[in-house]
Amino acid sequence: MVKDLRIAVDIGGTFTDVVLEESGRRLTRKLLTTPQRPEEAVLEGVRLILRDAGRSFGDVEVFVHGTTLATNAVIERRGARTALIATNGFRDVLDIANESRYDQYDLTIEKPRPLVPRALRFTVPERMDVHGKVRLALDEAAVRAVAAELGRQRIESVAIAFIHAYVNPAHERRTREILAAELPHLRVTLSSEVCPEVREYERTSTAVANAYVQPLMDSYLERMQAALAAEKFTGTIYLVTSGGGLTAIETARRFPVRLIESGPAGGAIFAAQVAARAGERRALSYDMGGTTAKICLIDDFTPHTARLFEVDRAARFLKGSGLPVRIPVIEMVEIGAGGGSIARLDALKRVTVGPESAGAEPGPACYGRGGLHPAVTDANVVLGTIDPKDFAGGTIALDLDAAKGALERDVAAGLGLSTDMAAYAVYEMVSENMASAARVHAVERGAVVNQYNLIAFGGGAPLHAARVAEKIGVQRVIVPPNAGVGSAVGFLAAPVSFELVRSRYMRLDTFDAASASELLAEMSAEATALVAPGARGMKTFERRVAFMRYIGQGHEILVVLPPRPLVASDAEALRAAYERDYAALFERHIPNAAIEILSWSVQVSTETSLPAVQGAAPTVPAAVPVGRRAVFDGRSGRTTDVPVYRRDRLPSGSTFSGPAIVAEDETSTYISASFTAHIDASGCIVMNRRAG
Template sequence: MQSGAKLKLSADVGGTFTDIVLEEGAQRWTGKVLTTPASPEEGVLRGASEVLARAGKSVADVDLFIHGTTLATNAIIERRGAKVALIATDGFRDVLEIGTESRYDQYELALVRPKPLVERPLRFTVRERMDARGMVRLPLNEADIHVVAKTLSDRGIESVAIAFMHSYTNAAHERQAAELLKALMPSLYVTVSAEVCPEIREYERTSTAVANAYVQPLMDGYLLRMQDKLKLLGFKGALCLMTSGGGLTSVETARKFPVRLVESGPAGGSVFAAQIAARLGERKVLAFDMGGTTAKVSLIEDYRSETSRVFEVDRAARFLKGSGLPVRIPVIEMVEIGAGGGSLARVDGLKRVTVGPESASSVPGPACYNGGGTNPTVTDADVALGLVDPATFAGGTIRLFPDLAKQALTASVGGPLEMSAEMAAYAVYEMVCENMASAARVHTVERGQVASNHTVIAFGGAAPLHVARVAEKIGASRVIVPPNAGVGSAVGFLAAPISYEMVKTKYMRLDAFDPAEATQLLSDMSKEIRAWVEPAADGETLIERRIAFMRYVGQGHEIAVELPVRGLTVADAATFRSRYEADYEALFKRSIPAAAIEIMAWSVNVSTVSEMPGVVAPVTQHVTGMPNDVVRVFDGRRGKPIDVSRYQRDALPAGARLSGPAIIVEKETSTFVTENFNAWIDGLGSIVMERKEIAA
């Protein structure tokens, strides 16, 4: 243990499990408990106390507590957020309904659009108008705000979003309306769109503001309860929240902008996978995260996750862009589907086995939990196949009942299709693996990549059980299951930098570049961000990154171009053009000579230094791994059970080799090595699976 090392605690609250990781220097303790949906802080604190007790520590000893959660995402998907209203500019009541007027499926006659978070009767308008340059065309009519406030009060509205036309250029009217509402209704939560998303594109800005307003009362109450309970337990350290962009932020910022937390758990997983990729020298990685409720796939190139400025929540069509609610925030680029251990399996009207997106969650949970759930899930299928040891699941904290799993599978899948419980379980296993393989193919193809050219890094409680089969389906020949994979996202939180990114729209053409105006804008953004980041950084070195989002005049999408962190000059315009054209050619294989270029938005990111770990030394000696026992696993392709060797992961030394089929058991998860893979333990302790050579 390192002398004077900080004691760090992290918690990842998922839809089914809450993962806890405690770290002090080189020592690490982990735990997994069921999420408590009614009061998530109870599950967090119970899991934390169990892990701290094993380490001989208390909450009062913790220096840094990092927290990530899917509460915001789940609230939007399950429509259990606040009773929220929208106030828009007169004449723009239906921005949420109109959207971009595009159809995500051109030929679907019965198109299902995502349901807005605010119903039309709760969308109000007031008289005011800014033009696109930020000039006042019509002053805000304060009498309209008074009328709206009375209606909000009468209808019991908890939270409101204010999204006026062109407020990204001048937010004076939005702030004026917010101040009036707070004076009239002090307990009302008010979201100002120009603060949450000061960017052009009316629909996306309005949607983001509404999403923030929708989850703010829930997240604010949860974070306040968490702070109060931690204080009662003697916690004196720093509390940080993981954001969707892969950085940490303060509780105060998270309470104001909870929409930034919508993908905080998966973002931690991407940080974890990037760290593992760096340790193992893997430059092209497909990160595969499968938990209890969802599965996520993201790309990592040269140890960095892809990022985006927009994310869709609650897609009506699983793989189709435009079918969800757009949230314009900095986010790690990924695709997420309802395919976790708790995803429900059933037979549809065409006698097809389908899995998800509905989940049994932690309450009532899968049928095998004996918690009242009667519908079969992916976990039930894994148990019925013999892939999971009922006595050691989740470190032995949750006892499983295989008979209940088989009963549920027979009732919902086996009976309708006239097959055994075991064959029904195999059908569910195959379908969920195919769903995840399809997501991986779509995600990589959309980015001009080939899935089979990537090493798959698997983490999350359910991913190691399914990753080998997913790899077979996408053609990947190398799979890595790192240490602590079952709580990977929570481990990733501990490596994330304290960070905050701001994006603002300020239109400017390169042929009319104003370096003084651009420098002032970027400096003001930097100053505002540092006011949030510096207190949390506690003296750590900060790095700053500046970006301009550029496009050829008239195009619909921008390319990010790196800017120097200094005062800009007239000569920089030529440099920016060269960089833009080089990036454009890399994407589209050509540029457009002499075409005018415009800057649509500017970004500033300030973060602490996040050092990538060094490459671990390769293993030079290999030994044959010795199994602990042999178990019976149902093989659907043969239609009968087969003998499979089972190993304890902590008993396998570096260099240990084994051949599939095999199961490697550990406290937080189990890894299934299919018969098409060999496996060995590398110097980091990772399980490395490599495709067997197929004889000609």
């Protein structure tokens, strides 16, 4: 057999999704995640899908992997016993943060709990100035004393974050050398390598996060690599980064913090591909799985990106309430609103959903694995939008009575509602949570949410997409083929890529083209070296960016640089580009104001292409349902028999109207009475809002 298979695996908090592509054919599998040893579900899923294809591990050319393991380790505080070594006087950077309150008027706010407690933060005498000059030499004896204490404290991993190390990393590197000699098995993260940027709080937080998850991720990736080798796999392993690129496993083990949002990044790539095929220049990616829901804006077929995001927010929609991680990332809002999100009544007897999740173990009550509390999946089973006999292609039998019992105990009894109405209350609340997240995310980006159309995927989103669209005023909803495993499909469209960002201050009125070109060349060489193991000879391209601002401002906007050495005359071109981009964001610029460059970015990627816009679907006879199912509608208070269609029996051009259900192995789509639907030329379910 020819080695021509490509496999992608996405480990979520509840489900592990597996996708196989072979010469235009695509096979999928969805199975429950095994939280204690995630690689077990991965290997089982790959074995099953290879059996379906009649192939073996030796036929696999590429294995692409994304996971939320790093994210979950931070959220659940299951990382390594980690310490921090900082410059004297900077022990409390993680507590002081940026000296702001995410809610000015709440006297009882909960600040995010640092990953390293104060007792495990150590300082040593040393000091660099803002230009990288040594003001105080590193006290090596103090470093050795700290090393001895790290040994006594049984520290597994340490982050080193010295002031201004982003300009001159010499002291951080020397400290690592001393620790390596004193504690050979200690894992060491340098802030100057993980996040060589100005702003010590974000840089320190990022270094600490990398150190915190590194032993866990390194152990997991080592086990995964060994398990695949034992199965006679000899292809290439890629990991998906939070920025939507692929990286070699060696780079992933060195910078595991880059994997924190790897699963959701694949979903955004998938949605961008769907948007391009449908010609949707403004799309709202809506990915709802078993544990969380993610919303991402896509403009001109490109997901919005950012350089900073927060993990483990204490307040769902408030910036500053989470732990900052400064890495390239596809920008999205993520909330605890998945199929496993637990529903309950609060002290005021209001229905609340999430962020706690039943996960895969024990799972929602209907899984019959010991879960006692109702989850969103239980509500959908009771409402009738999920068939308990055909969940996950019939591989997981659901217990309708258990779902009803949990909803009755935890929701219906306290409100005096019927079980059906309690289920609808849960459905309505989780849909409102997602609609609110979409509104907030759009406002933060200066976008108008109802000017976008919704692309729904993940195991749960197609069930809720119509209701979310109604709430936010969206006119069209697209549910693509393989929606239930969309993130894994997106992995296979991602480029091999790595982005470096470094801070070096420069004013445009004293622009030093030679210095900037030297820095960019160094960054280009380093990024190319990191991409090379994964690119394996593929053609690459480079994108260079400067992060600029008016002097006195607190934040920057990016300006694209030419992919060549800079010259003195580029200063005026950069000013013009900055003022143009600034005006695009704020509708004006500030004439004659001084401009400065704070940081520089170089991204090296293999080439990828977007799919062409699809043609028109053919005309075919009206769709024929395979059956009918009783679905409870809370707005009317009635149960209605709605037609059920099998997606694999709906050819392009098929038309039907809501209310209706389209069932498939990985998910089901509920089309409400507000929409008509058809199957487009690429097999997407397209729901269009009825007039009026």
